[in-house]
Amino acid sequence: MRIVLKREEEIFIQTVRKFVKTELEPISAQVEEEDRIPEEIISKMRQLGLFGMSVPEEYGGFGFSVTGQCAVMEEMGRTNACFRTIISTNNGIGVTGLVLAGTPEQKEKYLPKIATGEYITAFALTEPGAGSDAAGIKTSAVRAGDNYVLNGTKQFITNADVASLFSVIAVTDREKKHDGLTMFLVERGTPGFTVGPPEKKMGLRGSHTCELFFDDCRVPAGNVVGGEGKGFRLAMEVLDKGRLIIAASALGAARKLLEMMVEHANQRVAFGKPIGSFQAIQWMIADSAVEIYAMENMIYSAAAEMDEGKKIPHRVAMAKLFATEKACEIADRALQVHGGMGYMKDLPVERFYRDLRLTRIYEGTSEIQRLIIARHCLKKGGEC
Amino acid sequence: MKILVPVKQVPNPDEKVKIKKDGSGIELEGVKMVLNPFCEIAVEEALRMKEKHGGEVVVVTVAGKDAELQVRTALAMGADRAILVETNEELDPAAIASALAKVYEMESPDVVIMGKQAVDDDSNQVGQILAAKLSLPQATFASKVELSEDLKKATVTREVDGGLETIEVELPAIITADLRLNEPRYASLPGIMRAKKKEMKVIPISELGIDTAPKVKVLKLEPPKERAGGVIVGSVQELVEKLKNEAKVL
Numbered sequence: 063m064r065i066v067l068k069r070e071e072e073i074f075i076q077t078v079r080k081f082v083k084t085e086l087e088p089i090s091a092q093v094e095e096e097d098r099i100p101e102e103i104i105s106k107m108r109q110l111g112l113f114g115m116s117v118p119e120e121y122g123g124f125g126f127s128v129t130g131q132c133a134v135m136e137e138m139g140r141t142n143a144c145f146r147t148i149i150s151t152n153n154g155i156g157v158t159g160l161v162l163a164g165t166p167e168q169k170e171k172y173l174p175k176i177a178t179g180e181y182i183t184a185f186a187l188t189e190p191g192a193g194s195d196a197a198g199i200k201t202s203a204v205r206a207g208d209n210y211v212l213n214g215t216k217q218f219i220t221n222a223d224v225a226s227l228f229s230v231i232a233v234t235d236r237e238k239k240h241d242g243l244t245m246f247l248v249e250r251g252t253p254g255f256t257v258g259p260p261e262k263k264m265g266l267r268g269s270h271t272c273e274l275f276f277d278d279c280r281v282p283a284g285n286v287v288g289g290e291g292k293g294f295r296l297a298m299e300v301l302d303k304g305r306l307i308i309a310a311s312a313l314g315a316a317r318k319l320l321e322m323m324v325e326h327a328n329q330r331v332a333f334g335k336p337i338g339s340f341q342a343i344q345w346m347i348a349d350s351a352v353e354i355y356a357m358e359n360m361i362y363s364a365a366a367e368m369d370e371g372k373k374i375p376h377r378v379a380m381a382k383l384f385a386t387e388k389a390c391e392i393a394d395r396a397l398q399v400h401g402g403m404g405y406m407k408d409l410p411v412e413r414f415y416r417d418l419r420l421t422r423i424y425e426g427t428s429e430i431q432r433l434i435i436a437r438h439c440l441k442k443g444g445e446c
Numbered sequence: 447m448k449i450l451v452p453v454k455q456v457p458n459p460d461e462k463v464k465i466k467k468d469g470s471g472i473e474l475e476g477v478k479m480v481l482n483p484f485c486e487i488a489v490e491e492a493l494r495m496k497e498k499h500g501g502e503v504v505v506v507t508v509a510g511k512d513a514e515l516q517v518r519t520a521l522a523m524g525a526d527r528a529i530l531v532e533t534n535e536e537l538d539p540a541a542i543a544s545a546l547a548k549v550y551e552m553e554s555p556d557v558v559i560m561g562k563q564a565v566d567d568d569s570n571q572v573g574q575i576l577a578a579k580l581s582l583p584q585a586t587f588a589s590k591v592e593l594s595e596d597l598k599k600a601t602v603t604r605e606v607d608g609g610l611e612t613i614e615v616e617l618p619a620i621i622t623a624d625l626r627l628n629e630p631r632y633a634s635l636p637g638i639m640r641a642k643k644k645e646m647k648v649i650p651i652s653e654l655g656i657d658t659a660p661k662v663k664v665l666k667l668e669p670p671k672e673r674a675g676g677v678i679v680g681s682v683q684e685l686v687e688k689l690k691n692e693a694k695v696l
Binding site: 069070072073074076077080081083109110111112115119124 | 632634635
């Protein structure tokens with residue numbers, strides 16, 4: 063489909079494409095091995111302005127459209143997923159609550175620092191007993207004078223090891239269920255707030271997720287985002303954008319996998335012919351191409367609607383569900399086409415296979431996306 | 447000092463290009479265009495000269511309006527302003543050099559630095575023709591450029607067959623950049639935002655009063671011959687036999 067970008071976005075996408083090819087891809091295997099992104103790469107990401115894409119221009123950022131952010135994330139999806147994770151977590155879920163509902167004082171204080179990448183952000187909703195079911199959240203925030211006192215534990219928080227600012231969802235009024243949740247900005251180093259060690263994961267090496275512990279952590283009342291009791295709705299809006307960005311990253315990965323599949327199919331000879339001449343392989347290629355085309359159309363048409371200001375959580379859910387599920391299938395086919403070689407760590411196919419698996423889980427599992435879609439259909443008489 | 451940097455947009459060298467059915471050129475429909483890599487190096491060198499000696503970097507291109515994106519990329523890297531000499535025709539190197547010579551006369555820069563060639567047609571002629579038209583010294587294939595303190599001379603190391611040659615030229619001169627001159631910076635987002643406010647002047651080529659009639663006509667483009675697959679030989683004898691009678695190298 064024709065993707066309409068601002069000129070600035072178009073120029074930046076050329077930069078990102080080059081950055082991915084010349085700086086990120088060459089160290090992709092090293093980062094996988096060492097489970098760490100070198101500091102100089104993060105510093106280059108800062109200089110390029112990657113962290114500030116979604117920060118509005120008046121706060122020193124670049125005010126990218128959702129379409130523009132998706133296009134950048136698609137390019138970044140083509141290499142090791144940890145690189146885009148640090149960026150997309152920041153632009154997708156880390157900063158969106160503040161951009162959407164922050165007070166002018168909060169924006170003034172934090173957004174310029176986020177735009178330059180001095181402050182990396184993270185979003186803390188999930189807990190040991192609550193994720194998609196936000197009503198199960200136990201972390202509490204009790205008003206005490208000019209402060210709120212936070213107690214509780216958050217789990218699986220991406221970027222936690224590098225973030226300076228966290229958007230934390232906590233219960234301010236348990237009786238009101240969803241309407242009793244509130245979003246707080248908590249700075250790293252606030253007394254009573256500690257970040258646990260990185261978890262050991264199946265993939266996404268180089269990006270770290272940790273637990274957060276709040277133990278009588280006092281947060282100024284001025285750090286409430288969007289007002290008391292508005293946390294749930296805000297979190298859902300934050301996730302809406304985050305989900306589309308994940309879908310776009312999955313699209314980039316799927317494109318890269320199809321390219322690898324095709325290259326291998328043309329080169330690898332079996333029974334005297336390149337395996338690409340066999341129908342069994344051709345069908346895998348054809349199915350992947352169709353799905354990529356469909357992904358592209360869903361993602362960018364949803365992005366265009368969001369840029370027009372429409373609220374379309376069900377379509378975002380569709381795009382995320384379809385793109386992440388299909389990207390996993392494409393990774394599976396790419397592995398199959400590569401045969402034994404695909405299973406080896408010498409090639410990045412197995413890494414994509416492991417890393418993409420997470421896209422079906424975080425920021426709402428595939429099942430939660432289906433729930434969102436079905437509820438919309440049921441309520442609107444089948445409208446989709 | 448004022449530094450003039452002529453640039454060109456080219457099809458993305460990472461993409462496979464197709465030749466038009468009639469062989470007259472390459473199919474540009476759907477092909478992503480980028481700033482020629484050697485031009486990026488020239489822009490970078492100009493920016494470093496400016497950072498060291500002060501002054502202004504002016505980029506110029508002779509192309510269609512669609513080249514604006516690449517010109518903006520050069521502005522985003524840090525160039526101060528741009529001139530787009532607009533033409534919808536495919537011009538040959540002599541015509542491009544004529545247009546650039548006019549721009550040179552309008553701008554009177556202290557030095558011109560440009561890519562040694564564009565990676566699309568690999569002509570490697572514009573810098574040289576421009577120097578001839580303006581009767582200026584030329585230093586091509588530069589891998590190192592140093593300007594004298596008084597900005598009257600440039601010492602240029604050139605990559606020549608099998609070694610390096612260091613020459614001195616009086617300024618103004620035409621310098622063309624080789625691959626190893628520098629590593630160009632990225633067009634960062636802060637740079638891209640700053641470039642929004644920078645001036646890009648469009649001059650229709652007809653206003654320059656130059657002869658753009660081609661002196662060289664491209665008759666035909668052909669893709670390289672597809673390589674035939676290899677064969678596995680059974681014995682040394684067979685190999686020698688094939689080298690002698692099929693490959694005819696023995």
